[in-house]
């Protein structure tokens with residue numbers, strides 16, 4: 001789902017000598033990754049460097065600890081709401097204003113409904129923010145190690161990006177961020193580091209940075225960080241972005257949202273209504289609404305993730321891993337008995353998928369999603385084997 005994949009982008013080759021090349025490509029696989037372009041791609045398309053999500057094998061053979069999904073399925077109440085939506089008038093368009101879903105989210109955060117924007121996954125919400133709220137004539141600021149979709153969107157929308165290095169222990173210090181910028185975006189907790197900063201630190205930054213939009217991507221906030229949702233009334237340039245994909249077990253539904261001042265929300269609506277009037281279908285609207293009303297299912301599922309995360313962190317430390325203090329539903333850890341890449345490959349061979357980033361500063365770490373207690377026990381078992389076989 002996230003972060004710093006630097007696998008080469010695959011470009012289909014379309015050209016006159018394609019038969020010859022096709023043969024050649026099968027012999028020398030590395031050529032598949034050449035940057036050859038189609039003449040039917042415009043310049044914008046040629047410049048893109050698409051995001052590469054974590055592996056999603058469709059054969060279900062793996063224990064999947066690589067894309068930060070929630071191991072608990074949606075509750076029966078949420079499923080029932082979606083079934084009812086299927087039975088109720090799919091021949092008609094959904095509400096383009098998504099009023100009822102916005103109302104549930106607003107109620108949950110005790111905010112006016114005018115403070116809520118919803119989109120097709122928080123990735124889409126982020127895309128609209130890049131397109132419509134960041135100043136394209138100045139540099140956007142984000143950490144050097146963060147969600148790797150930020151550089152992808154910056155390129156898509158022609159925004160120059162200034163990446164500010166995290167500290168030696170991957171800590172985020174907003175105190176060093178310059179306020180002359182075209183916008184600021186960071187994730188709290190950060191991905192893939194799993195570390196969170198306090199709301200006070202963000203508030204101190206907002207006191208200084210008043211002239212550009214500040215986006216706090218809270219995809220993982222429910223697993224142990226303080227949300228900035230309560231600050232949106234006080235800071236007209238603050239946008240808090242969240243998703244139902246992680247803590248609400250609905251990655252398959254594609255619903256995300258932003259909380260902010262009505263001016264910012266209205267700007268996002270302008271972009272959305274210039275792009276797609278109905279980005280959320282009726283099933284998604286019903287499921288997400290039910291998820292916000294199902295406070296008990298939500299609490300149970302997220303407390304379980306936190307419990308299993310803490311237990312797994314302790315076990316990995318005992319195995320000699322350096323484990324960062326996670327506030328998320330994943331663990332960022334460095335093995336010492338083998339390289340991170342070797343552990344990633346060894347685990348994959350043993351049927352366990354984790355995320356490995358061949359990227360500067362983090363190539364000796366693995367990002368491991370918190371699965372069920374049983375899946376984490378299997379992971380530890382496989383790691384003990386790898387360590388023994390070393």
Ligand SMILES: *Cc1c(COP(=O)(O)O)cnc(C)c1O
Nearest residue numbers: 002121122123147219243245256
């Ligand atoms: C998963 C993730 C998202 C995207 O969430 P969707 O709502 O599934 O699009 C956004 N930001 C971060 C940091 C994430 O990890």
